[in-house]
Amino acid sequence: MKRLLLLSALILSSYSFSQTVNDVPLKDIDVEYVQIIGTGRSLSTKVNVEIDFGQETKSISFKNGTNIKDEKGRNVKFNSMMDALNFMSENGYAFQFAYTTNDEKDNAVYYILKKKGRP
Structure with a gap:
């Protein structure tokens, strides 16, 4: 019986992943x-994407940028x-507006999103 419960817990936990930003769902x-x-x-034709939701950043980090993961x-x-x-x-966000910067230090596109369902 204990093995069955353990196996069930392992199977359910493998399906519990969600999309995360820096390990925050x-x-x-x-x-x-x-x-x-x-x-x-x-x-490359791909783009580096960082998602800023006002999270605290660590002063010393070995990661470069934001770590975005899918449900797997x-x-x-x-x-x-x-x-x-x-x-x-x-994942529950709606586009509000966009702007760009194009100078020597910064060449980027910024999208501002609002959580859906909020007034």
């Missing part, structure tokens, strides 16, 4: 607005900003 991020920052990758726990790579926007829409 998107559904648990309790903020009204989120910012998607997209920068181009050199020699795999790192997500976006083909374009539209791909990232669709991902966030599927």
Whole structure:
């Protein structure tokens, strides 16, 4: 009986993954607005995407950027900003507006999103 319960728990836990940003499930991020920052990758058509929801950043970090994972726990790579926007829409966020910066230090696209269902 104990083996059956253990096996059941292991199977259920394998299906409990959700989309995460830096290991925080998107559904648990309790903020009204989120910012998607997209920068181009050199020699690639893909885009580097960072999601800023006002999280605390560590002063010393061995990771480069934001770690976004899908429901299977795999790192997500976006083909374009539209791909990232669709991902966030599927996870409860609605597009509000976008802007770009284009100077020597920063060349990026910014999308501002609002959590769906909030007034």
